[in-house]
């Protein structure tokens with residue numbers, strides 16, 4: 001999905017969340033006018049440079065943006081209902097997003113639903129809903145690499161990281177984070193990766209968006225989250241070639257990994273709107 005500086009959206013990726021109030025507060029953005037995210041009319045359009053986004057746009061749910069805990073309470077509290085944090089359970093379209101987003105569906109306790117009786121889904125659609133596929137189709141299925149990325153906010157700036165030599169996408173900018181390990185959900189994986197990569201502790205907040213990108217080494221499904229540093233924490237450059245705190249509107253000037261443009265555009269456009 002591409003978003004121009006007027007806030008118009010086109011493209012083929014899908015977005016699962018509004019810009020959350022908690023993140024806006026952290027970034028110094030106003031939370032009063034949530035960014036218009038993917039809609040039906042955004043179903044066709046260009047992907048970013050060198051990018052082939054897999055997935056499709058589904059209608060956003062009609063529910064009002066869910067109020068989120070204040071920044072100081074980004075860590076789930078005992079009385080905080082996790083099901084409200086991110087995509088609420090509001091029916092087929094959200095379930096569809098959940099199934100596309102993989103772990104999010106499980107995290108949200110949502111189940112995928114096949115189309116209504118009488119509709120004969122194509123194999124592609126059926127596979128999205130977990131329907132049985134033939135061994136030949138399974139062999140052809142792309143390997144989904146599930147990755148969490150952190151948009152860490154401090155004083156209105158976002159921590160951007162450049163991938164080191166010797167890794168795939170070397171030299172590209174990314175959100176710190178990494179692959180999920182077996183048994184982890186996205187938030188657990190992200191907290192662990194940040195500990196390993198940056199040597200610090202973060203509070204993982206709301207989801208910004210989910211994208212899939214078809215790289216030559218596999219399909220990366222990247223779920224990006226707002227994060228804040230826990231009190232007294234300072235990120236250290238351990239694995240990355242470079243770390244840089246950027247004003248959101250300057251983020252598009254970096255050479256981002258293709259899967260990241262969705263979140264970069266959402267973050268930078270939001271900052272320009274106010």
Ligand SMILES: Nc1nc2c([nH]c(=O)n2[C@H]2C[C@H](O)[C@@H](COP(=O)(O)OP(=O)(O)OP(=O)(O)O)O2)c(=O)[nH]1
Nearest residue numbers: 147149168169174175176177178179220257259260
């Ligand atoms: N961490 C991160 N990875 C990204 C982003 N965008 C993007 O396309 N990727 C890709 C690059 C990698 O192919 C994959 C994440 O792998 P990684 O190498 O960071 O994961 P990891 O920390 O688990 O590393 P490793 O153990 O495999 O070395 O996702 C992003 O914003 N953050």
